[in-house]
Amino acid sequence: MPIGKELNKRTVYDYELELITESLGGWMYIDNRRVDVHQGDILFRQPGQTTQGVMRYNSIWTCFQFAQLESSFTPDYLHTEKRKITERINHPIINQIREKNICGHFDKYFNIFMELFNHHINPQQGSEIYIKSLLLQLTYRLSLQSREDTLMEQQNSNKMCEVGEYIRNNLDKDLSLRTLSEYAMFSPTYFHQQFTQLIGSTPNQYVKQQRLIKAKELLIHTPKTIEDISITCGFKSSAYFCFTFKKELGITPSEFKKGYTKIY
CATH class of the missing domain: 1.10.10 (Arc Repressor Mutant, subunit A)
Known part of the structure; x- marks a missing residue:
């Protein structure tokens, strides 16, 4: 699909895990929040959310339920088919999984997803138990990573x-x-x-911001000269200080100082 192509917005009926296998600047909306995606990202969506993909990216993903009373395969599963939304599970491990997980070891996770896929389309004896174990392994790994990322x-x-x-x-x-x-x-x-x-700002922007804040304070409350203030605030020279001050505030340091009166 062309870059920027929007897929249809849909409701999430079950739990979903989606591994991004390739991305050329694609993203998706989850509950109207934009989430940029890159190779190796794993998205965790919960029942009741809405999602909409914006191309271009490729992925492999799985839909599942945590509290299904009877185990059964649904080879004709359609994620766009309207049906009852699965009840969410309140569990600390599930609750702490992030919506977007930036994962290392792409090959490891890719292999787990492919194992899920292969045992779903070509079930063998014990495949149901194996699939459940893989899903539990995925949720546990993501829960651990989310906790480590938060820390x-x-x-x-x-x-x-x-x-x-x-x-x-x-x-x-x-x-x-x-x-x-x-x-x-x-x-x-x-x-x-x-x-x-x-x-919320680059280191350079923050340093400049703090130097100007200090400069304004010194201009208002001290009799220091422009030269002294430029040195105290770390500017390369008084000329550069005046240039930066006017560029950021629209007036020179001297004009700013005249706007305030102080008896020394």
Whole structure:
């Protein structure tokens, strides 16, 4: 299908796990939330949700129920066929599985999905038990990964807060990406990605923002000269400070200072 082709929006009636095997910039909507997909991502959808794929990507996926009283194969299963929505299961392992799971070991997960597929279209003695074991293995693995990802995000969030405090307390020092990533003990690429995701701005943008905040504070509340303020806030020169200040705020530091009065 061409890139950007929208599939029909549909209701999710059962639990669904979908492994993205290839993506050329495709995405999907889950309950109207856009979810970009890449090779190796595993999507977990629950009964009652809505979903709509936007090409182009390829995937292999499975639909199942956790509390089916009688085991039976349904080779003519149609995911678009209207029927009763399966009741959701309230269980800590299931509840903590994320909607989108960025998984390593693509081949390992691909093999599990292919085993599910092969035993479904060509059932043998014991295939039902084997399929159930694979589904339980998948949900358990994803639950563990979701828990680990949540813990790592919390640790990264705490680390980024430390970096933010370091920046605010050391505005006059070198605050390059390399310096900050070494302080955080991350690679520059990973640090940039995590900082931007958790703080909401790039490290460079945040440093500039904090330097300008400090500069405005000094302009208002101290008799420091433009030269002294530029040095205190870590700007390369007073000329660069004035250029950056006017570019970001629309007025020069001197004009900003004149807007306030202070008796020293």
